[in-house]
Amino acid sequence: MRQSGNPADWAEALLAQRPGLTLRRDEPMARHTTFRIGGPADVFVDAAEPEDAAAVARACHACGAPLAVIGNGSNLLVRDGGIRGVVLRMGRGIARCRVQGDTLHAQAGLTLAAAAKATAQAGLAGLTFAEGIPGTVGGAVAMNAGAYGGDMAQIVRSVDAVDARGNIHTLPVDALAYGYRRSMLLDGGWIVTAARFALTPGDTQALLAQMRQNAAQRRAKQPLQCPSAGSAFKRPAGHFAAKLIDDAGLKGLRVGGAQVSPLHAGFIVSDGKATAADVLALLALVRQRVLAHSGVALEPEIRILGED
Numbered sequence: 001m002r003q004s005g006n007p008a009d010w011a012e013a014l015l016a017q018r019p020g021l022t023l024r025r026d027e028p029m030a031r032h033t034t035f036r037i038g039g040p041a042d043v044f045v046d047a048a049e050p051e052d053a054a055a056v057a058r059a060c061h062a063c064g065a066p067l068a069v070i071g072n073g074s075n076l077l078v079r080d081g082g083i084r085g086v087v088l089r090m091g092r093g094i095a096r097c098r099v100q101g102d103t104l105h106a107q108a109g110l111t112l113a114a115a116a117k118a119t120a121q122a123g124l125a126g127l128t129f130a131e132g133i134p135g136t137v138g139g140a141v142a143m144n145a146g147a148y149g150g151d152m153a154q155i156v157r158s159v160d161a162v163d164a165r166g167n168i169h170t171l172p173v174d175a176l177a178y179g180y181r182r183s184m185l186l187d188g189g190w191i192v193t194a195a196r197f198a199l200t201p202g203d204t205q206a207l208l209a210q211m212r213q214n215a216a217q218r219r220a221k222q223p224l225q226c227p228s229a230g231s232a233f234k235r236p237a238g239h240f241a242a243k244l245i246d247d248a249g250l251k252g253l254r255v256g257g258a259q260v261s262p263l264h265a266g267f268i269v270s271d272g273k274a275t276a277a278d279v280l281a282l283l284a285l286v287r288q289r290v291l292a293h294s295g296v297a298l299e300p301e302i303r304i305l306g307e308d
Helices: 007-017 050-063 112-121 137-143 184-188 204-221 241-247 276-294
Strands: 022-028 040-046 067-070 076-078 083-089 097-100 103-107 156-162 168-172 191-198 228-231 258-260 267-270 303-305
Touching (some): 007 040, 050 067, 050 083, 137 191, 267 276
Parallel strands (some): 067 083
Antiparallel strands (some): 022 040, 097 103, 103 191, 156 168
């Protein structure tokens, strides 16, 4: 069901709040997710500077437009009917960073790969685990992304974020209530605009070598050449999702154009023709069969937005 209001009115309210905004109507979300899947967003806004996020939040709050925030769409599945409301992308327009002492100051749209490289080249350790995570700083900080034994909670010092009413805050790490793949930012619909990371001195060549090793392991073990949204399921306590799926004999299981990767059972990939309905049906089938086989209830890690 459509929300109250009209996309044309929402677009007008956004431009009244921030005349220089770059926005598009009926934007196909398949262009903005690594799954390459998704129907149109009513109104799509590209943030060109951090202040755009506050302006968009204020306008949406005032006119009642639903607001969804994305980065580079690497952990996202948009349903085939698209997204009713406004989508704000925190991407390439706000992707600057600087290193000051042992601290990385990074805007939300910076990719984790770029952040890891910048800190390694500056001789700072702590972010090498993030080199291969296909996301941006904003999304990673909000969801406490992690890999290879590291996560954002270990290194975030403070975050600049916008609340639902468009107010700007600087929050210390203790206020973020970090847990496994969650934080109060994610739970409360906050928009991360920048973050500061506390790092430690390290050897540049050793850090770059570790990053190359991590990248090689990912290329060997993960289906990076196929459209996907990364790990499909969160890690259950005491288990690994990929092993549970593999043990249930589900590698290669297919629904339409969506498939459990034959290379890594933790990934659901598209053959280029998958619909969101295919992916959702496969997610449900995997959860059902893993529960029947092992008694473990898997929880999707992929963020799902939109309507059928």
